[in-house]
Amino acid sequence: MRVAVVGATGNTGTAVLRALERTPEVTSVLGIARRMPDRRADPYSSCDWVSIDIAAAIAEADAERRLREAFTGVDAVIHLAWLIQPNSQRELLRRVNVDGTARVARTAAAAGVAHLVVASSVGAYSPDRAATPRDESWPADGISSSHYSVDKAAQERVLDEFSAAHPEVVVTRLRPALVFQADAASEIQRYFLGGRMPVQVLGAVKPPVLPVPKGLRGVQAVQADDLGRAYAAAVVRRVPGAFNICADDVLGAQDLADIVDHGRFIELPPRLVRGLLFGGHKAGLVAADEGWIDMAMAVPIMDNARAKEELGWEPRSTAAAALGELLRGMVEGRGAGSLPLRARDPGDGRGxxxxxxxxxxxxxxxxxxxxxxxxxxxxxxxxxxxxxxxxxxxxxxxxxxxxxxxxxxxxxxxxxxxxxxxxxxxxxxxxxxxxxxxxxxxxxxxxxxxxxxxxxxxxxxxxxxxxxxxxxxxxxxxxxxxxxxxxxxxxxxxxxxxxxxxxxxxxxxxxxxxxxxxxxxxxxxxxxxxxxxxxxxxxxxxxxxxxxxxxxxxxxxxxxxxxxxxxxxxxxxx
Missing domain, CATH: 1.20.1260 (Ferritin)
Incomplete structure (x- = not known):
């Protein structure tokens, strides 16, 4: 089985490459990204590579021609490419994330690919006030004040339309929770916290108290390699439909405070937290905008039972362990051999x-x-x-x-x-x-x-x-x-x-x-x-x-x- 991975150099893509390398049914992998990784480093060394811009700065006909050439002879396409920054360029984000998904799906069908696996998200779901875990039947209409959520919901509609137009293609959607690994620490810091946030000091100094928005029902996460195994299982089993992917534990305020290693937290009004994030983002102090708080407060708690039953998948890491791994990676400035995952500091400079x-x-x-x-x-x-x-x-x-x-x-x-x-x-x-x-x-x-x-x-x-x-x-x-x-x-x-x-x-x-x-x-x-x-x-x-x-x-x-x-x-x- 030959698998093409679009967006193969990021947090999820790197974990997916590791998982596919360990999957006997997969005989070869084609990595597709706009920027090439260090092809001498694992896991990138085990793949073929091609550089393709799916939508950011390329004519539609040129992108589809290049994608069709890449998809020829491919049995399954895993589409992971997603642009999170720059927040301020909404037209660019929409073009890459939503229109780019449509372009990849359309071209995969034209190239005769039988299976399309797409990265959706917990962020695609509609708001929920309850703490009851929800399965994949919960509406996926997004959170209107979060551009990420709005685009994820729009992507879901693209896939609905594609599935109706191309019943010959099996379409699988994975809806993961927050994805953490140590090698993604510097990337996550850049995309969400920004370069001015001195997270490395957490290795020596602990904040006296962790502020959390009041009413936060919990945080769900999945360790990146667990998610990578879920994509590999989806490719092998070829089961259509949506799957929630998350660890079994849900992190509450006390759990978060314990992981940060002081055990104390203070609840703040959500509007205050939102206002602080809005101001910090506008001032250039924080990379993430206030929509991320809106999404965190509103998305449902996910039930992962379907992935366990139909994909034969089980999380091996807890959400608490995954978050702890990420925080240690941030302190150390960890990264990997791709530009999205580049380390915060170049190390000893000899590279x-x-x-x-x-x-x-x-x-x-x-x-x-x-x-x-x-x-x-x-x-x-x-x-x-x-x-x-x-x-x-x-x-x-x-x-x-x-x-x-x-x-x-x-x-x-x-x-x-x-x-x-x-x-x-x-x-x-x-x-x-x-x-x-x-x-x-x-x-x-x-x-x-x-x-x-x-x-x-x-x-x-x-x-x-x-x-x-x-x-x-x-x-x-x-x-x-x-x-x-x-x-x-x-x-x-x-x-x-x-x-x-x-x-x-x-x-x-x-x-x-x-x-x-x-x-x-x-x-x-x-x-x-x-x-x-x-x-x-x-x-x-x-x-x-x-x-x-x-x-x-x-x-x-x-x-x-x-x-x-x-x-x-x-x-x-x-």
Whole structure:
């Protein structure tokens, strides 16, 4: 059996790939995503891959052609792709989530796929005030004040219409509760809490009390690998209809407080909680909007009996254990080898420098020896080559000025801080542009390179001068206030200018790697690492050339759209 997974790199998709890999009936898997994962890392290494934008910034005919090619010879399609952010772009969310589902379903039928499995949600259900568990017959008309719920309910109607039009296709819908795993911790933080929420401090400091909205009947969750097994069971058993997927326990206020590890909570009026979330979201402090509170307070408690009986599925983890795993992952900044699941911090920063070596099945770092900082000889410094202020002073035995080198690398680290922040913002803002995938992949490379340079300076005992990076970060953020002629909408010229700025920054970074390659032997470093990074900088400049070419061809012409699908596709059916 060959299975295609659309949206295979996110929280659920990654767990589904792990489950399919362990399912004997599944002989091959095709992963489909807009942005490609690290195909050397598990579980992504066990799949074939193709990059397809199903609806964000592509003409309908082009998307369906590419999907039809991908679905040829496939026995089952699991459709998981769903856009949660940006909240502010409702037309984009609707186009990807609702119209994208219709597009995938329609194309699967045209390609002769016999089974379609779709990710619905507890959020599709209509409001319920009772604490009685509800089965899959509860109405799925959504919560009107939650855009996520509204779109999930609309997706259900799309599937109803599709099933009526294509009785030859078995349609299975899974309606999971909240999906938690440690590897999704950083993704969930970005999508719901935002980057300004210091969740990592929970590892050392516990809040004195947990605020919860009064009247919360309970929180249901499912561990991601349990959900992955449910998708695998659905593919194998080919049972039509809807299935609630959740752990057996329901978390009340006391349970939540116990998991956060202090056991105390305070109930607040729901309107106050909603107002605080509304204000925090508008101020940019919290990523989630108030609709998520509305949905949490209104959705029914689900009964998972049907999944147990007809899919032969049982949860192996409790909701409490899944939430605890997620919180630990947030403290640690956990992630996985895909862009949606990228870790909060790049770790020790060696990953990017090791890419070429990893492809050859070996491992290298910048250091030739066991400790970069050991260097060659002593000459008046300690074992790390540090002076009294923690910075290597004076000259290297071969005449290299470590003070000047440290200042040089610190200046480039300052530039890298601004550059990494700018390209990260570009990869978020231009989600509705065809160049989004390339920008996202480039942003992750640059983020890892900055961490690598930071770690290298630490290993060499060179001072980082963090105040300069802070000033650079602030300056980059202030630069965003420039309107480019538009106050309340994005100027098509902005992408042109930002591509030019980033191209200049990348070429400046090339000089760092060339300098370090030149002096690698004196520093006890591997020159080949920096040669590879220099070549990567040239490739990155090429990517930005492509982005610039795309943007400049549209920015200064009337009637040519820079963002979203082509204009002639906007008014058509999706």
């Amino acid at each position: 990017l420098a090791e890419v070429e070596a990893a492809e050859e099945g070996s491992e290298v770092s910048a250091s030739k020896g066991s400790d970069v900082a050991a260097g060659e000889g002593g000459d008046g410094v300690d074992a790390r080559g540090e002076g009294a202020d923690g910075d290597r002073e004076g000259s290297h035995p071969d005449g290299l000025s470590l003070g000047l080198l440290g200042l040089y690398l610190s200046d480039h680290l300052t530039g890298a801080t601004a550059g990494a922040d700018r390209i990260e913002r570009m990869s978020e803002v231009y989600v509705d542009a065809p160049v989004y995938a390339r920008l996202s992949e480039l942003a992750e490379e640059i983020r890892l390179e900055r961490a690598f340079l930071q770690r290298l300076m630490q290993d060499l005992g060179l001072r980082r001068r963090p105040y300069r990076q802070a000033v650079s970060w602030a300056g980059e953020h202030l630069g965003r206030l420039k309107s480019n002629g538009r106050l309340f909408s994005r100027s098509p010229m902005t992408l042109v200018l930002e591509a030019e700025l980033m191209r200049s920054a990348v070429m400046g970074k090339l000089g760092v790697w060339q300098t370090l390659e030149e002096h690698a032997d004196e520093l006890g470093l591997d020159a080949g690492v920096f040669a590879d990074l220099a070549e990567r900088s040239r490739e990155q400049a090429g990517v930005l050339d492509e982005v610039h070419e795309y943007a400049r061809a549209r920015a200064f012409r009337e009637g040519r759209e820079t963002y979203g699908p082509p204009a002639d596709e906007r008014a058509g059916p999706a």
